[in-house]
Amino acid sequence: MADMKPTPTLARLAATIEARKGGNPNDSYVAKLFDRGPDYVARKLGEEAVEAVVAALAGSDDELIGEAADVIFHLAVLLSARDLSIADALAELDRRDGVSGIAEKASRTPE
Numbered sequence: 722m723a724d725m726k727p728t729p730t731l732a733r734l735a736a737t738i739e740a741r742k743g744g745n746p747n748d749s750y751v752a753k754l755f756d757r758g759p760d761y762v763a764r765k766l767g768e769e770a771v772e773a774v775v776a777a778l779a780g781s782d783d784e785l786i787g788e789a790a791d792v793i794f795h796l797a798v799l800l801s802a803r804d805l806s807i808a809d810a811l812a813e814l815d816r817r818d819g820v821s822g823i824a825e826k827a828s829r830t831p832e
């Protein structure tokens with residue numbers, strides 16, 4: 722896993738998620754997600770992403786914020802279920818810093 726430090730919010734969430742591994746699925750939603758496995762969590766993340774899109778197209782700011790939080794939460798659980806971490810994704814974003822998306826795409830696209 723990457724060394725890069727997540728924000729306090731993401732670091733706290735990641736620590737809580739790790740602490741739920743092996744927990745009781747009846748007491749903990751995170752433990753329930755781990756119990757069902759990465760494929761289930763991935764599908765759940767897909768559902769939450771669709772809900773975020775719907776909120777962006779037709780919902781209030783508060784609804785979009787709520788759905789965005791659900792996406793980030795389920796993504797963090799999915800990464801952990803694959804023995805990765807939100808820190809890995811943040812490190813990848815740091816690696817991309819300063820690389821224009823237009824230039825990056827052009828470097829992959831044959832002329």
Ligand SMILES: N=c1c2ncn([C@@H]3O[C@H](COP(=O)(O)OP(=O)(O)OP(=O)(O)O)[C@@H](O)[C@H]3O)c2ncn1[C@@H]1O[C@H](COP(=O)(O)O)[C@@H](O)[C@H]1O
Nearest residue numbers: 734737738741748749750751752753765768790791794795
């Ligand atoms: N941030 C979250 C968080 N965001 C969303 N959710 C839950 O994600 C679920 C998604 O909603 P859905 O209605 O789609 O799910 P559902 O219908 O209940 O589930 P399914 O029947 O579809 O499986 C809800 O149960 C939400 O409460 C979260 N559950 C937990 N956390 C964090 O995880 C921590 C540990 O939670 P527990 O493991 O439950 O103690 C909490 O203290 C929070 O910090």
